[in-house]
Amino acid sequence: MKTCTYCGRENEDRTTTCQECGTEFGRDSAPTTESPMESENTERFEKIAGLDNEVQAELMDAVLTERKIRHIMQSYHDSALDGLFQAGKGWGVILAHESSRQEILTALEDIRQQSSSAGPEDNNT
Numbered sequence: 386m387k388t389c390t391y392c393g394r395e396n397e398d399r400t401t402t403c404q405e406c407g408t409e410f411g412r413d414s415a416p417t418t419e420s421p422m423e424s425e426n427t428e429r430f431e432k433i434a435g436l437d438n439e440v441q442a443e444l445m446d447a448v449l450t451e452r453k454i455r456h457i458m459q460s461y462h463d464s465a466l467d468g469l470f471q472a473g474k475g476w477g478v479i480l481a482h483e484s485s486r487q488e489i490l491t492a493l494e495d496i497r498q499q500s501s502s503a504g505p506e507d508n509n510t
């Protein structure tokens with residue numbers, strides 16, 4: 386049952402407006418089986434890992450896209466993040482669902498090892 390927040394009357398779940406007063410029921414209070422995808426795009430994304438540079442970001446983007454892991458690359462240069470990640474070093478961060486964290490960290494480690502072995506410096510030790 387849905388309880389009207391305005392008048393308190395109980396209505397059947399499938400009704401979209403209160404039968405007593407006509408108030409529309411929002412989707413926020415009552416979770417339904419049909420999930421509104423558009424509102425879930427970013428809200429649960431968390432910072433998973435930092436990115437050292439743009440090359441690393443592009444490699445990660447390619448790997449995660451190939452594995453169909455939903456993610457967002459956020460560059461520190463993005464003005465929308467001013468004040469939010471200013472203390473961070475490097476190029477930016479990967480945002481993704483918590484459930485993808487381990488897979489993303491593993492992929493990032495692979496990429497870092499590949500790029501470090503190709504470079505003149507070895508930071509592993």
Ligand SMILES: [Zn+2]
Pocket residue numbers: 389390391392393394403404405406407408
């Ligand atoms: Zn009502």
